[in-house]
Amino acid sequence: MDVVTFGETMVVLSPLTTGPLRYVQHFEKTIGGAESNVAIGLVRLGHQVSWISRLGEDEFGIYTRNFIRGEGVDTSAVMFDKRYPTGVFFKERQAAQDPKVYYYRAGSAASQMTPEDIQDHHLKDAKILHLTGITPALSESCRETVLHSIALARKHQVKVVFDPNIRLKLWSKAEAQKTLFEMASLCDVVLPGIDEGELLTGETEPEAIAEALRQNGASVVVVKLGAEGAYFQSIKESGYASGVKVEHIVDTIGAGDGFAAGLLSGFIRGWSLSEAVALGNRVGAFALTVAGDVEGYPYWSQLEQGKENKQIHR
Template identity: 65%
Template sequence: MDVVTIGETMVLFVPNNVGPLRFASQFEKTVGGAESNVMIALSRLGHETGWISRLGEDEFGLYIRQFIRGEGIDISRVTYDTAYPTAVFFKERQAAQDPKIYFYRKGSAASQMTPEMLDEAYIAQAKILHLTGILPALSPSCRETAYRAIEIARKHGLKVVFDPNIRLKLWSKEEAKEVLMDLASRCDIVMPGIEEGEILTGETEPERIAAALLRNGAQAVVLKLGEQGAFYATPEQQEYVAGYPVKQIVDTVGAGDGFAAGFLSGLLRGWSYTEAVRLGNRIGAFALTVPGDVEGYPFWSQVDPNAKAQILR
């Protein structure tokens, strides 16, 4: 197993028309969830991935199970709940703007995850544990689950990669900062967006955000900068890596997860941080070109059918 992750995936409804949801009458159904988004993108890039979660034993849960398993992801450690439902969310499309997102996830099956549900041997076989800041925001037991997963990963020598993925609809800015900075201090690589970095550190410049997170305990920081690309820093080096131009942006949701997958793919291939970040930028750019969270993620043959030299130009 290359990468294992833990988190909630929901059924996503996207209206066919642009404008307020109250005027929408027809929707496309798909799935969305930061952690499974990353695993889907990694699977398409040729890596073995596993997703740990809890779904409602309902039609939406069955749909998610089929969808994610169909992407080649191992779901053998997903459990099912008869008392709590699978969550859903809606995307409101807006012309020339980022979409608005409406979540219906309170009391979901995934929020009932506990540390006891984690299979230590299953996590131990992976090379990387990928976590986001969404899991600890879902419930107190999910927060305990995140800490326990990191504990298992560190015990068995996995690299722990943490994307804060701050969702202020789930908790306050103050609570998010306290918990996520503590979690980040236990992880090897921290990869926030620029606004998330500002929330966590109080700094506004990429170099200062990265320095604060390195002092907090991370071995490396990768800061997502949107169309400007990304900035990474370790105690030994730092660099801005330019993004890939996209002629027409259709949907920004899922781009950050695509970046994370590309970056992790580069690390798994033994590439340098510069090379891995550049690949992250490219995969993130693919995600911008179509509606939906995962529909734009490419297969490896679409990225570079020959060798990494093409990617690094």
């Protein structure tokens, strides 16, 4: 297995029209979850990925599992829970703006995950454990599960990649800062956005954010800069990777997870850090062109075909 990841994936209901949800009559159903987004993105790039979670033993849970499994992700460790439901969230489309998001996830099945859900055999043959800062925000037991998974990864010499992915709707800024900064100290690679980096470290410049997180324990830090690309820093190399120009942005949700998938693909392929970051930028750019979390993620063949396109470069 190339990558193991775990966390909550919810059913997404997206309106077919723009404007306040009170006036919306029709929705499209799909799924959304940072960890499963990364898993699907990696599978499309040719890798073997396992996604672990708890889902409600309900129609939305079955749909979610089937969707992710249908994309080629290993879902054999997914558990169904009769006591708690699958989480749901709604998007609200706004003209020329990112959509608003309304979560209905309190008390979901995924929030009941425990350390017993992640076992030695899930990680012992993996190359990378991918985590986000969303999972520890769901509940105390989820927080313990994340720390347990890091300990298992260390035991089996599995690289731990951590995307803070801060969701302040789930917990306070102070709690997020304390918990996620401590988590980052236990991980090999940390992938904050510029605002997340400022929250975690108090620094405002990419170089200073990366340096602070490396002093905190990370070996590699990549600071995502949106359309500007990313800044990367390790003991061996540092620098900026330019963003990929996208003429028409449809939906920004899922772009950061696409970046993570591309970056991890570069790591698995043995590329240099700068090459892996450039690949992350390319994959993230594809996500911007299509509505939905994962629908725009490219297959490896698409990246190969796009090598000569001046807008998509290494």
